[in-house]
Amino acid sequence: MEKVRLILTLVTIAIVVIPIVGMILAYQGNLVGLFVPPEINEFGEDLMGGEDGPGMEPPTMVGEPQYDLEKKTFSVTFQYSNSFPMDITVKSLTGNIECQEHGFHIGNASLSDPVSIASGETGTLTVVGSWTDEAVDHCRAEHVDEEMIDVVLVDLAVDFSGIQIQLDPSMMQQGMQIPNLALLQE
């Protein structure tokens, strides 16, 4: 009876000790790897673009923006090369356009349709937007002699595979130029 109890105790100890000690011995030269496997580091490097630099390259604009003066809408096409090691889906993209000089609300922009881009492939994103009558009045009043107006995209929100990314105004340093809406309307 005591023999059975002893055997069961030894089995319990062996079951707990052998796998843990075995794994520690297998990783004795790299104890960090015991908790953070090398695959995660490699994947992280791939995600950040490896030695070639960051993987998040900004999309490039294709052609000229298209304007519909009657509907007060515009359409811009971008191409984006997916350098991430996985397929991505941009479900939505929304933002507000403001006059950089006066902070006046010009209009808004959004992604026309969700876009899925396979890893290593290039996808086309079409951004559509509209401007307001007040924006035209603002251009007429404040930017009389200017052909182009500096604007900035604020409150940018991107839905990327179910993750909502919102950029703070401090992150939106990159300005853009649009034609003077007052001149465009004339």
Add this chain to the structure above:
Amino acid sequence: MNSILTRINWFALAGGAATIALIAASLVAPWWQLSVGDNLLNINASPINMNLGFLDTSFTIPFLVALNIVAILTLLASGIVMIIYSVIPNKSYSKHLLGFGYKKPLFTVLFFVIGLVATTMICQSVVGLNLPLMGSTTSTLPIPLVSGITLTVVLSAGFQWPFWLAIVAAGLCITARIYHRKVATSEPEVVMVAAAEAKTAPIPVAK
């Protein structure tokens, strides 16, 4: 035939079989799963098989693999011992077999649930990330982690069917322990006959 049936601890037999079935089930499905976004990140948690899935890529942490092996061997030993005990519940060492086997599924479930609750509480208090144990929630990653960018993610979590199987296995093993009293006292006549025979025909002691 009837005495054979009453001599078996059926709850222990079922508990042992359920424990071994639990190991097989847990290798194909987790006990608890957390999905981030549209299955962008999946955390599959169980004492048997713990892994992280990022899109199509699966990661395992070696230390957790060692703990998984410990859990597999513990449950396997428990299941086998419970089955052996179930057919010989009246032997002098049967209570040791039962004591070894019946607690392990229960402790595995308890440690898993405590670990899961502790992890969610630590995430809430240290990182400020609200992880649901069951159901869906929208959680915002705090600014100190991602400066200038606010990440809002939909987190969906839930217990999967192997977790409920684990509770059933643990319940059967505990019932087997309670039922042991009935099975162990069901055939005292065998002991009495043996004692009577020993009285009438004593075995000569060899010098």
